[in-house]
Amino acid sequence: MVRGYAEITGDYNPLHFDEDFTSRTKFGQLMAQGGITTGLLHAMVAMDMPGPGTVFMNQRWDFPRPVYIGDTIRAKGTVKSVHPTRPIAEIEFSVKNQDGETVLEGGATVYQAEPRT
Numbered sequence: 001m002v003r004g005y006a007e008i009t010g011d012y013n014p015l016h017f018d019e020d021f022t023s024r025t026k027f028g029q030l031m032a033q034g035g036i037t038t039g040l041l042h043a044m045v046a047m048d049m050p051g052p053g054t055v056f057m058n059q060r061w062d063f064p065r066p067v068y069i070g071d072t073i074r075a076k077g078t079v080k081s082v083h084p085t086r087p088i089a090e091i092e093f094s095v096k097n098q099d100g101e102t103v104l105e106g107g108a109t110v111y112q113a114e115p116r117t
Contacts, residue, residue, distance in 0.1 A: 002069065005033050031066040037104050040075040041093050045110050049077050050089060053113040057088070061106040065097070072098040080107070087112040 006012050011033050014021040022030050038061060045054050067073055073095050080090045088111050095104035 001036055002030075002032050005036055005039075009033070009035060011035065027066055027068075030069045032069060032071070034061075034063055034067075034104075037063070037067050037073060037095055040073065040095065041077070041104075041108070044075055044077050044093075045091070045108070049079070049091070050087075050110065050112045053115070054110050055113065057109040057111050059106065059108045061104055063104055065101055065103045067095075067097065067103050071103075073103060087114065 002016050006016065013033070015025065015027060015031055016033055017030070019030060022028065038059070042056070045056065046052065075093065075095045078092045080092050082089045088109060090107060090109055092107045093104065094102055097103050
């Protein structure tokens, strides 16, 4: 995933690929790009919550811990509010690793586009 993401985006940061470089940083080991983590949230919104046709209007992410190569992460979204007359919602997100540590927290405003009839 890390290599594929880099091929698409050009993000070849040594923190993702150079073990010697990364071992000399506070992180100590290779980590995944943040875009892979946020990609889970993009898929959640676009496919499930609210679902097809939904796009982000804005996003606010904090990354309190890195996602290391080999970690398993799980995303959770909670709808905080829905606009009374427009297809807009506020959603809070968290992503945790296999140890239950938060690796991402934040929120977004989303818009669900409906096909014209």
